[in-house]
Amino acid sequence: MADTPTGTAPAEQREQEQAPGQIPDVELVRRAQQGDGSAFAELVGRHQRQLYRLALRMTGSEADAQEVLQEAFLNAYQKLPNFRGEAQFSSWLYRIAANSALMRLRRKRRAPDALTDQPLELQGPRFSAEGYLDPPPRSDWSQRADEKMMDRELGTAIDQAVNGLPDDYRTVFLLKDVDGLSNEEIADALELTVPAVKSRLHRARLALREKLGEFFGE
Amino acid sequence: MTNPLEHCADCVELLGEYIDGSLPKERAEALEAHLSLCPPCITFVRTYKATRSLCRHQLAREMPPELKMSLQLFLAKNVPGYQAPDDGSGENN
Numbered sequence: 201m202a203d204t205p206t207g208t209a210p211a212e213q214r215e216q217e218q219a220p221g222q223i224p225d226v227e228l229v230r231r232a233q234q235g236d237g238s239a240f241a242e243l244v245g246r247h248q249r250q251l252y253r254l255a256l257r258m259t260g261s262e263a264d265a266q267e268v269l270q271e272a273f274l275n276a277y278q279k280l281p282n283f284r285g286e287a288q289f290s291s292w293l294y295r296i297a298a299n300s301a302l303m304r305l306r307r308k309r310r311a312p313d314a315l316t317d318q319p320l321e322l323q324g325p326r327f328s329a330e331g332y333l334d335p336p337p338r339s340d341w342s343q344r345a346d347e348k349m350m351d352r353e354l355g356t357a358i359d360q361a362v363n364g365l366p367d368d369y370r371t372v373f374l375l376k377d378v379d380g381l382s383n384e385e386i387a388d389a390l391e392l393t394v395p396a397v398k399s400r401l402h403r404a405r406l407a408l409r410e411k412l413g414e415f416f417g418e
Numbered sequence: 419m420t421n422p423l424e425h426c427a428d429c430v431e432l433l434g435e436y437i438d439g440s441l442p443k444e445r446a447e448a449l450e451a452h453l454s455l456c457p458p459c460i461t462f463v464r465t466y467k468a469t470r471s472l473c474r475h476q477l478a479r480e481m482p483p484e485l486k487m488s489l490q491l492f493l494a495k496n497v498p499g500y501q502a503p504d505d506g507s508g509e510n511n
Contacts, residue, residue, distance in 0.1 A: 237499025244493060252481040266485050270492045277497050324430075325462065331425025336458035342468035358476040377470045378477045383438075402434030409469040418465075 225289040233280050240280075244273055247290060251297050253379040254389055257371050258301035268304060272297035287388075294389035322369065324406035341416035354415065361411035365404055372397055373404035420444065422451030429459050433466055 225246070231239035248269065255268035275296050283292060328334035348354045362370060371390065375381045376397070381389075383397045390397075423429050429452050435441040436449055453459050490502040 235499060237497060238501040240497060241493070241501050244489070248486065248489065249481050252485065253479065256479060262482070262485075266488065269485070269489055273489070273493055274496055277493075327425070327427045327430075331427040333426040333430075333458045333462060337461040337465060340461045340464055342461075342464035345468040345472050348472075354472070355476050358473055362473065362477065373473075374477065378474050378479075383440075398434060398438075398440075405434065405466060405469060406430070408473060409466050412469050412472065413465060 226285055229280070229283060229285070229289055232277075233283070240277060243289070247293055248273075250290070250379070250381065251293060254294060254297055254375065254381070255301050257374040257379065258298065259304060264301070264304055268297060268300045271300045275300065291385065291388040294385060295391075298389040298391075322366070322403050322407040323410050324403065325410070337413070338418050339416065341413065341418060344416065357412065357415040358408075361408050364411070365407060369400045369404040369407075372400040373408070376401050377405070420447040420451050422455055423448045424452075426452075426456060426459050426462075429453070429456070430462065433463065437463075437467060437470075 223242070225243065228239045228243050232243065251272060252265055252269055255265035255272070256262065259265055259268060272293070276293055279296070283289070287295075326334055362373070365373065368390075372386055372392075375386050375389075376383065383394050383401075386392070387394045387397045392400075423432070429449055432441055432445060432449055436446055441449070453463065494500045494502055
């Protein structure tokens with residue numbers, strides 16, 4: 201076998217997950233529904249990082265992410281009596297935050313100065329009529345990637361490549377590959393199917409690989 | 419012995435699920451059989467994975483402490499009985 205899968209999101213990124221011995225979310229929600237403000241504070245502490253990442257990736261702005269976070273947690277508190285536990289609390293919370301971020305984006309897009317050029321169509325590898333890579337990769341730049349990690353030019357190339365992705369693809373890519381949310385969490389938050397999340401993620405990775413290949417002279 | 423995927427295009431199409439570990443075993447084995455015969459695809463897989471790790475390294479963001487603080491202040495003002503931890507960070511696990 202030539203290579204192995206690397207698994208899903210790294211464990212260190214799944215920080216909102218419940219640690220052993222911790223009070224389960226469902227119990228904290230029950231206490232918060234009975235008016236226990238410290239239980240709600242515990243839920244906030246447990247989920248704020250992932251919610252921040254979701255808000256930041258969707259809005260692309262630190263200031264907007266801050267407002268989305270405030271709005272989302274306040275909304276969640278106000279809607280808590282209606283939470284019946286049919287979905288996971290984290291999924292329910294992501295949905296609230298995603299809605300808040302979407303509303304904010306829609307308001308901004310109505311403003312004339314928020315209009316931007318549409319990104320180019322996503323590019324991926326090319327294949328011959330027989331289905332072979334054509335051209336094949338010219339070099340294995342993955343071996344040079346580690347030593348280039350701190351390279352400023354590479355950083356700029358990555359920023360440009362990621363910013364050049366269409367919004368829907370960029371958000372899925374960032375949430376999954378950078379922030380470590382699961383496909384299911386992303387699907388819940390963005391109201392997509394899991395196959396749609398997987399498809400956007402793969403297309404985004406292929407397009408970014410092409411761009412980085414250009415940087416490394418592939 | 420599993421029959422390898424015939425074309426690089428099939429290999430590339432399945433790569434996302436393969437890397438994420440969600441490709442069914444039989445398909446993963448067919449993909450690996452293709453990789454064992456196709457050096458260009460091995461290079462493609464390696465650079466596909468490197469793309470992910472480079473982007474993660476460049477783009478990872480932590481929640482800034484001042485944002486944690488302002489969120490705690492906001493909730494303390496707007497949620498009855500809200501009790502932030504003593505350090506004001508909201509971190510309690």
